[in-house]
Amino acid sequence: xxxxxxxxxxxxxxxxxxxxxxxxxxxxxxxxxxxxxxxxxxxxxxxxxxxxxxxxxxxxxxxxxxxxxxxxxxxxxxxxxxxxxxxxxxxxxxxxxxxxxxxxxxxxxxxxxxxxxxxxxxxxxxxxxxxxxxxxxxxxxxxxxxxxxxxxxxxxxxxxxxxxxxxxxxxxxxxxxxxxxxxxxxxxxxxxxxxxxxxxxxxxxxxxxxxxxxxxxxxxxxxxxxxxxxxxxxxxxxxxxxxxxxxxxxxxxxxxxxxxxxxxxxxxxxxxxxxxxxxxxxxxxxxxxxxxxxxxxxxxxxxxxxxxxxxxxxxxxxxxxxxxxxxxxxxxxxxxxxxxxxxxxxxxxxxxxxxxxxxxxxxxxxxxxxxxxxxxxxxxxxxxxxxxxxxxxxxxxxxxxxxxxxxxxxxxxxxx
Ligand code: HEC
Numbered sequence: 001x002x003x004x005x006x007x008x009x010x011x012x013x014x015x016x017x018x019x020x021x022x023x024x025x026x027x028x029x030x031x032x033x034x035x036x037x038x039x040x041x042x043x044x045x046x047x048x049x050x051x052x053x054x055x056x057x058x059x060x061x062x063x064x065x066x067x068x069x070x071x072x073x074x075x076x077x078x079x080x081x082x083x084x085x086x087x088x089x090x091x092x093x094x095x096x097x098x099x100x101x102x103x104x105x106x107x108x109x110x111x112x113x114x115x116x117x118x119x120x121x122x123x124x125x126x127x128x129x130x131x132x133x134x135x136x137x138x139x140x141x142x143x144x145x146x147x148x149x150x151x152x153x154x155x156x157x158x159x160x161x162x163x164x165x166x167x168x169x170x171x172x173x174x175x176x177x178x179x180x181x182x183x184x185x186x187x188x189x190x191x192x193x194x195x196x197x198x199x200x201x202x203x204x205x206x207x208x209x210x211x212x213x214x215x216x217x218x219x220x221x222x223x224x225x226x227x228x229x230x231x232x233x234x235x236x237x238x239x240x241x242x243x244x245x246x247x248x249x250x251x252x253x254x255x256x257x258x259x260x261x262x263x264x265x266x267x268x269x270x271x272x273x274x275x276x277x278x279x280x281x282x283x284x285x286x287x288x289x290x291x292x293x294x295x296x297x298x299x300x301x302x303x304x305x306x307x308x309x310x311x312x313x314x315x316x317x318x319x320x321x322x323x324x325x326x327x328x329x330x331x332x333x334x335x336x337x338x339x340x341x342x343x344x345x346x347x348x349x350x351x352x353x354x355x356x357x358x359x360x361x362x363x364x365x366x367x368x369x370x371x372x373x374x375x376x377x378x379x380x381x382x383x384x385x386x387x388x389x390x391x392x393x394x395x396x397x398x399x400x401x402x403x404x405x406x407x408x409x410x411x412x413x414x415x416x
């Protein structure tokens with residue numbers, strides 16, 4: 001079913017946003033202190049306190065830098081100062097989750113943009129043909145556009161409860177988002193600012209997650225908790241769904257190979273899945289270790305499938321022509337939780353999301369060498385890359401979800 005929706009340009013306050021997200025109250029206790037009530041009051045609207053107790057810690061200025069991208073407390077300067085002192089006293093900088101950063105010869109440069117709506121969980125940047133960068137502000141229920149030439153950013157509020165998990169682009173430059181909370185796919189036309197909403201044909205298909213277009217203009221998407229794969233034909237609006245073979249496989253990342261076959265990463269099981277684009281028949285590739293869970297994958301120019309073994313802290317390669325599977329341990333170890341992954345010019349890029357700083361890792365399959373960098377968020381290190389995609393100039397688009405950062409990574413000698 002297709003519905004029309006007219007977009008409004010919109011900015012919302014963090015207070016409203018907190019109420020909207022309705023995140024669960026936390027299970028972990030914060031230590032006593034004069035600022036306890038205030039911190040609990042303003043910091044648990046979007047996430048639990050375990051986010052704070054498990055953090056890498058900061059000094060008072062660092063806590064202010066970090067939380068200023070989540071909530072604006074400038075109206076209550078005294079309480080804010082007391083809260084930051086309280087946080088710095090009980091959660092000073094620690095190296096509990098420090099990455100094992102590897103030196104190397106490759107040169108990169110980070111360029112950061114801070115998205116406007118606070119605490120929006122900005123993510124999944126993708127570059128359009130005109131050079132603009134689109135992102136999803138999942139908790140802000142919005143999508144946004146950056147003009148990298150001017151730094152100008154525009155946010156577009158989506159129909160209620162869309163909570164977009166991701167954005168992708170079609171060949172005409174329309175921006176498609178996955179309505180993760182209300183079981184929809186939306187198409188945003190940048191020229192008219194109109195949104196067309198496509199409802200799922202089955203109420204069990206609840207949570208469209210990550211989407212990608214194939215060369216024929218068909219939109220393929222995963223539905224993680226629903227354990228399904230979806231196919232949307234924009235011409236007819238027709239949506240078809242297929243259920244994963246393995247219960248709880250939790251289809252997550254998705255990419256299309258050179259022959260037009262979608263490949264799916266299983267975030268709940270040790271599998272990769274190939275989809276027949278005509279029949280939607282699924283072919284499952286079992287990965288060696290039963291405890292493997294794969295967030296994301298990408299495909300190199302030889303047709304090899306590269307994947308993160310998130311649960312075991314490795315990266316892997318599946319060679320469809322031989323069936324061979326090879327894995328390499330990630331530098332920061334078995335619990336480093338590699339998450340997003342993209343292949344750029346034959347080099348595999350991914351991040352170690354359980355480390356603080358979250359490390360951006362470069363792996364060269366030819367030399368089997370790793371090199372890694374701490375991903376910045378202004379003056380602090382915080383956040384996770386949840387999806388990365390190549391930029392058009394051979395660089396990489398990443399983000400830091402905790403600090404509203406969309407980040408471009410320039411790669412190569414020119415950045416020196
Ligand atoms: C409006 C929503 C919102 C509010 C209010 C909020 N946060 Fe956050 N916070 C976020 C988001 C979004 C993330 C990233 C979560 C994710 O990626 O899953 C985050 C992540 C964090 C992190 C993890 C940083 C890391 O290492 O990645 C810490 C620590 C944190 N918040 C502290 C606080 C504190 C302290 C307060 C109160 C002063 C606060 N937050 C209030 C939205 C919010």
